[in-house]
Amino acid sequence: MRLSGKSAIFALGLLLSTALPTMAEPIVVKDVTGRDVEVDVPVKHVILGEGRQIYFLAALDKENPFQHVVGWRDDLPKADPESYAAYLAKYPEIAKLPTFGGMKEGTFDIEQAVALKPDVILMNVDAKTATEEAGYIEKLAKVGIPLVYVDFREKPMENTEPSMRVMGTLMGKEKLAEDFIAFRADAIRKVTDVLEKSNPAKPVVFMERAGGYSDDCCMSFGNENFGKMVELAGGTNMAKDIIPGTFGAVNPEQIIASNPDQVIITGGMWEGYVPGGNWIGVGYGADAAEAHRKLENLTKRPAFTGIKAVKDGNIHAIWHQFYNNPYQFVAIQQIAKWLHPDLFKDLDPEATFKELHERFLPLDYKPGYFVSLKGE
Structure with a gap:
């Protein structure tokens, strides 16, 4: 079959568009x-x-x-x-x-x-x-x-x-970027829509940055990053009026005086930075039992003496690198589940993170990003 002149030109253009980079x-x-x-x-x-x-x-x-x-x-x-x-x-x-x-x-x-x-x-x-x-x-x-x-x-x-x-x-990859943004926004709305409708009391949360990384106490977050995630998850960030920027520190006396309802500590496997340190090794495929042991050990520091979070067992650890990547929506879901377990009993942050891996990421999902003393 012979192509007409216009058809031949169209076919040649199509061939070139698919063959050339x-x-x-x-x-x-x-x-x-x-x-x-x-x-x-x-x-x-x-x-x-x-x-x-x-x-x-x-x-x-x-x-x-x-x-x-x-x-x-x-x-x-x-x-x-x-x-x-x-x-x-x-x-x-x-x-x-x-x-x-x-x-x-x-x-x-x-x-x-x-x-x-x-x-x-x-x-x-x-x-x-x-x-x-x-x-x-x-x-x-x-x-x-x-x-x-x-x-x-x-x-x-x-x-x-x-x-x-x-x-x-x-x-x-504009379309893929928009797909990711939509997935992220939907995951956050699964928290914020419920909170807006229910309007629960907001527990006071001390968000400790890299607890156990050094002997100093205590690094935290102002009204951004994990501090903002706490607020989106239905909590009150203890340090938001103490730390003017994104990152800063609070002293042990401020923690004791604030008497937080919940404590969340960020952690990672930082053997390369601080060999044998007291940091909590949560992350990709982490050893949950060892992370639990190190989390419990950090509650014995003077800054946590007598605070409500320790008495009630509301002490948790979360992967530090959520502070530095676009997967923060998983952290928001997990924090919401810790702060308001009854409201979010059907929310599954692990499933959200797994779906993220399946849809967008080249690695297979492995758990290990969260650990808690509550009920354990």
Whole structure:
């Protein structure tokens, strides 16, 4: 069968569109700081300014989130060794990826970064001051390398959605980014809609950041990050009027005087940072019995003397890295279940996290992210 002239041209165009790779085109994206940045998209070569940025990159590439990564910061193996080991087992080539130090620490090697010829460098917004002081944006611009800021830590409840949209645009995965955002929003509404309808009393919650990581007591959160998650989950964040920013500390006397109803401690497997430390090793596939033992041990500190949460057994631990990735909605669900067990008896944060893995992430789900003394 012979094709007409128009049909032949259409067929040739269709063949070329499927046979040729997608050509990058320059567009302007607005990062979370409000900067307009010109980038050729979809990007093919990316430097991750923090290794844990793989958490959100993975949500946009279930097959191989590392396929466009040409370098990354060296924090993931120490900050989250279980997740790193799981990714390494599935993608052994990541062991050969060039690594960088941090911008804030002054150990980022800009000459190495330029040599890798990235299409874009992703940087967390908390490194903005150090990046500007070192003049890195201008230096990179001279060689045609754009830098884009994202944020899942300083103001995650405000910046997660725009950060995911920026990432979707950069990677040519806009639809997938919107699917993730919708999934996240729906998971949060399963908490906030119930609370709005029921309007329960709000327990006072002390949210301890990385308890047992050091002998000092106690790091916590202001009115953002885990502090904001507590509020969304139907609690009152004890430190919100004490800590003016996202992160800070409270002293033991303030905890005792506040007499919190609930205590939630963030933890991780931090043997690489603090060998043999008192931190609570929750996370991907963690040993729940050992995490329970270490959680109970932390209740014996002077700061917890006589407080209501200890008396009632309302002491819990949660994966620290929820503070630095777009999966915070799982933490919000779990915190709500701890604070209001009757209201949320049918809510299953584990099932939510498992569905996230099945729909979006390249790793199989493994439990171990939460532990509690309540009823145990």
